Amino acid sequence: MTLELYHSGLTSCSKKARLGLKEKGLAYKSHFIRLDKFEHHDPAYLKLNPNGLVPTLVHDGKVIIESGVINEYIDEVFPDKPLKPADAYGRAQMRIFCKMADEYGLPATRIPTWTRTKAEQIKSMPQAEFDKIVSETPLVDHRLKLEALKGEGFTKKEFDEAYGKMDYIFKRCETALAEGPYLAGDMYTLADIAMLPYIAAFKDVRPDLLKAHPHTNGWLERVMARPAVQATYLPSAETVPAGA
Numbered sequence: 001m002t003l004e005l006y007h008s009g010l011t012s013c014s015k016k017a018r019l020g021l022k023e024k025g026l027a028y029k030s031h032f033i034r035l036d037k038f039e040h041h042d043p044a045y046l047k048l049n050p051n052g053l054v055p056t057l058v059h060d061g062k063v064i065i066e067s068g069v070i071n072e073y074i075d076e077v078f079p080d081k082p083l084k085p086a087d088a089y090g091r092a093q094m095r096i097f098c099k100m101a102d103e104y105g106l107p108a109t110r111i112p113t114w115t116r117t118k119a120e121q122i123k124s125m126p127q128a129e130f131d132k133i134v135s136e137t138p139l140v141d142h143r144l145k146l147e148a149l150k151g152e153g154f155t156k157k158e159f160d161e162a163y164g165k166m167d168y169i170f171k172r173c174e175t176a177l178a179e180g181p182y183l184a185g186d187m188y189t190l191a192d193i194a195m196l197p198y199i200a201a202f203k204d205v206r207p208d209l210l211k212a213h214p215h216t217n218g219w220l221e222r223v224m225a226r227p228a229v230q231a232t233y234l235p236s237a238e239t240v241p242a243g244a
């Protein structure tokens with residue numbers, strides 16, 4: 001059996017897949033994809049992931065994309081150390097948070113993160129090189145965001161929307177975590193894994209939010225202490241690309 005993960009270390013979606021694999025105790029071959037060098041636009045990589053995004057899992061030659069789908073897949077195929085509640089209602093609660101992480105967490109994180117990590121590089125890129133990068137970018141919303149960074153950057157409206165999404169996520173997590181130690185109740189599940197990279201990222205952008213949400217703050221401390229989470233976040237060959 002072979003598992004290979006194409007990822008970009010500490011990016012949110014890469015962390016989600018790495019958190020899942022490590023929590024399950026699954027060994028895998030790591031392939032670091034340099035987003036700053038646009039390795040995710042390489043035609044060979046685009047064959048694996050037509051969205052041109054990380055992460056991508058390859059299991060015995062079968063390709064699975066989307067961090068949330070990857071985690072559901074590995075939990076199904078490798079049933080030891082389950083990451084889903086045993087009952088249907090618990091799984092429904094879990095999936096509500098997984099969906100919120102994808103639909104609200106990721107877009108909210110992208111606005112400040114792309115501003116911090118990409119704006120300077122894109123702004124100073126020669127126009128011809130930039131046009132090539134945009135033409136190779138499969139997803140239209142990513143093309144539009146790259147164009148925004150080449151111009152004036154993201155608008156106040158885009159930042160307001162991102163911050164509003166963060167506020168909402170914190171509100172929902174706080175309510176759930178007042179009840180159970182984890183987002184879907186008593187058990188650490190794919191919901192906690194899906195939400196963790198976003199809550200941890202928001203903490204850096206909006207430290208005020210954690211202070212105002214003590215249950216979420218307590219949950220963050222609890223989950224960050226898990227060995228699989230430590231192994232995901234602490235510097236390693238998986239968080240730093242070779243030769244960097």
Ligand SMILES: N[C@@H](CCC(=O)N[C@@H](CS)C(=O)NCC(=O)O)C(=O)O
Binds near residue numbers: 055
């Ligand atoms: N819904 C996808 C989103 C994947 C995604 O957006 N990945 C980001 C890193 S978190 C990426 O590849 N970005 C490309 C870039 O920054 O150019 C998933 O969860 O796997």
